[in-house]
Amino acid sequence: VIEIGQPEHSVITTCAYCGVGCTFKAEMRGNEVVRMVPWKDGKANRGHSCVKGRFAWGYASHKERILNPMIRESITDPWREVSWEEAIAHTASEFKRIQAKYGRLSIGGITSSRCTNEETFLVQKLIRGGFGNNNVDTCARVCHSPTGYGLSQTYGTSAGTQDFDSVEQSDVILLIGANPTDAHPVFGSRMKKRLREGAKLIVLDPRRIDLVRMPHVEASHHLPLRPGTNVAVLTALAHVVVTEGLADEHFVRERCDWDEFQDWAAFVADPRHSPEAISELCGVPAEDIRAAARLYAGGENGAIYYGLGVTEHSQGSTTVMAIANLAMATGNIGRPGVGVNPLRGQNNVQGACDMGSFPHEFSGYRHVSGDETRQLFESLWGVPLDSEPGLRIPNMLDAAVDGVFKGLYVQGEDILQSDPDTRHVAAGLAAMECVVVQDLFLNETANYAHVFLPGSTFLEKDGTFTNAERRIQRVRKVMPSKSGKADWEITLDLAHAMGFDMNYAHPSEIMDEIARLTPSFAGVSYAKLEAEGSVQWPCNEKAPLGTPVMHIDGFVRGRGRFMVTEYVATDERTGPRFPLLLTTGRILSQYNVGAQTRRTENVVWHGEDRLEIHPHDAEQRGVHDGQWVKLASRSGETSLRALITERVAPGVVYTTFHHPGTQANVVTTDFSDWATNCPEYKVTAVQVMPSNGP
Numbered sequence: 001v002i003e004i005g006q007p008e009h010s011v012i013t014t015c016a017y018c019g020v021g022c023t024f025k026a027e028m029r030g031n032e033v034v035r036m037v038p039w040k041d042g043k044a045n046r047g048h049s050c051v052k053g054r055f056a057w058g059y060a061s062h063k064e065r066i067l068n069p070m071i072r073e074s075i076t077d078p079w080r081e082v083s084w085e086e087a088i089a090h091t092a093s094e095f096k097r098i099q100a101k102y103g104r105l106s107i108g109g110i111t112s113s114r115c116t117n118e119e120t121f122l123v124q125k126l127i128r129g130g131f132g133n134n135n136v137d138t139c140a141r142v143c144h145s146p147t148g149y150g151l152s153q154t155y156g157t158s159a160g161t162q163d164f165d166s167v168e169q170s171d172v173i174l175l176i177g178a179n180p181t182d183a184h185p186v187f188g189s190r191m192k193k194r195l196r197e198g199a200k201l202i203v204l205d206p207r208r209i210d211l212v213r214m215p216h217v218e219a220s221h222h223l224p225l226r227p228g229t230n231v232a233v234l235t236a237l238a239h240v241v242v243t244e245g246l247a248d249e250h251f252v253r254e255r256c257d258w259d260e261f262q263d264w265a266a267f268v269a270d271p272r273h274s275p276e277a278i279s280e281l282c283g284v285p286a287e288d289i290r291a292a293a294r295l296y297a298g299g300e301n302g303a304i305y306y307g308l309g310v311t312e313h314s315q316g317s318t319t320v321m322a323i324a325n326l327a328m329a330t331g332n333i334g335r336p337g338v339g340v341n342p343l344r345g346q347n348n349v350q351g352a353c354d355m356g357s358f359p360h361e362f363s364g365y366r367h368v369s370g371d372e373t374r375q376l377f378e379s380l381w382g383v384p385l386d387s388e389p390g391l392r393i394p395n396m397l398d399a400a401v402d403g404v405f406k407g408l409y410v411q412g413e414d415i416l417q418s419d420p421d422t423r424h425v426a427a428g429l430a431a432m433e434c435v436v437v438q439d440l441f442l443n444e445t446a447n448y449a450h451v452f453l454p455g456s457t458f459l460e461k462d463g464t465f466t467n468a469e470r471r472i473q474r475v476r477k478v479m480p481s482k483s484g485k486a487d488w489e490i491t492l493d494l495a496h497a498m499g500f501d502m503n504y505a506h507p508s509e510i511m512d513e514i515a516r517l518t519p520s521f522a523g524v525s526y527a528k529l530e531a532e533g534s535v536q537w538p539c540n541e542k543a544p545l546g547t548p549v550m551h552i553d554g555f556v557r558g559r560g561r562f563m564v565t566e567y568v569a570t571d572e573r574t575g576p577r578f579p580l581l582l583t584t585g586r587i588l589s590q591y592n593v594g595a596q597t598r599r600t601e602n603v604v605w606h607g608e609d610r611l612e613i614h615p616h617d618a619e620q621r622g623v624h625d626g627q628w629v630k631l632a633s634r635s636g637e638t639s640l641r642a643l644i645t646e647r648v649a650p651g652v653v654y655t656t657f658h659h660p661g662t663q664a665n666v667v668t669t670d671f672s673d674w675a676t677n678c679p680e681y682k683v684t685a686v687q688v689m690p691s692n693g694p
């Protein structure tokens, strides 16, 4: 722990990295953080933290932070520091000019899963009410949008079904495409504890993650499936459940649509979905799939946890529905110890989705075409609202390249580094006349910006985050904003300059409005959060203290809905030029594209991204451990150093994406989930060859 003196006072707040949502006590000396101590009463972390959260305060005072607004006429001009008044007036005038010239639909914005609920709510309100269209999307587009679609279709709402405590009652844990000990470390520790107590573990992952075998923990089954075959394997698991009489027909008859179940059961029972039939396709022995299915279905309490290895595929939404089917068929929904649980990557990805950040939905996942809902918002906001869904991020970029989308407001998101097909993102941004980036640092997207509005860190503002278990927690201001404005104040000023009336003196008033407009938040207020510490939505008249476990008496949509999930191979294929499959993930000490963690003490633990390659594939290519290699795909190429390991199977390579120099998204494809456009980051056909470095 780096100490800079004895603390004088402390403030309780919430970590701004991952979806676990650990509570910390920020110990302060004046306006400087002395240290962050995990808070013993934090309901998500119970006094624990990981190495990222402990040092998170470091980036708030990093020398590269931009603290003054800046504008420039063209992206080749140097930046010019201006006052907040000039920056806001210039932005509003540019957006108004563009709409006057190119039409109402020619501008839009992106909300950030890093910002608070209140801040994301205000950005979508500005776009719907001030811009007059639904061209709002969020960075969840590139991570958990298939969760939104898949769970809404099957269960009726877009959220994990359990609280974190639930894992303590699980007997069998089915972990799919997630690596909690690295990406969600504090929850990963709780899972490890339960496994040490005797719960069984099944891991579906192309890579041998730590939980497959570590001291005192060993998975009963690791199914190292070929990237891109999730749906085939999940359907084979369902095949075993149905054909071996392991389904919980009593639960299904009581809680689900029986006719749809029968259609689904007939589909999965087809011999073409048997483990034997798909074994060669997915690269997993049939007997392992059978044994895993028997273990999951036969346990008293079977819980499924999953991550981006499920969603970031061309069949991401199909995979989420296949998971939901499996849980319903085995009766593993609606009580502690079971359920379907997406492990959310970012601190507030759940909240950003809840707050109406998608182009087709208001807060609470209600479609913009619903007259009753729209009229409720219109009456409170005092403006007419569009009933047509707006553009998703990839559609905004396409429209920009086509010359019809000209202005973008980006709140806390580096789309040039984090979105797929970097060249297309750059072309879209370059074609716009006004790109406004609101962020802490001059990120890669800011290279194409005309206005830079300095954002605030989580330490500099009040608000709430919602973690992966739907827990709404307070973020408290521990120091004054270094740039002079919290992000919600910037959006408020921009709305006024655009002529759209929004008035709030404090984020608590924004939450009051969210509660008035959003049934699942109807009982949420800052007073309740102070009294209870946190609450899990739905929090309303029926559940005034929140809902730790969902779907206990019935699904949100009424009866659970089985969806037929046909496996369709991705269009990304290996071949003689690109014979290997690349997949990606994170490591413990770094967070996402590293914009924050690389500016903290964490940087010392991970100086570069490496390419993991199996010894057999390395030998074939004459690649030595630590050697520079060229990683090439049909989209592009990049260089990084090799790490030879049997963690990956022959034919699969793996890297992290924490350093901008790695440029993993130069290599990834532009294929995406059929339902949500979530990019297929997890399957790219590549070739690897020795090189002399970048």
Ligand code: SF4
Residues within 6 Å of the ligand: 015, 016, 017, 018, 019, 020, 021, 022, 045, 049, 050, 051, 052, 053, 054, 184, 185, 186, 187
């Ligand atoms: Fe907790 Fe995640 Fe923050 Fe680590 S990064 S302290 S697990 S919220």
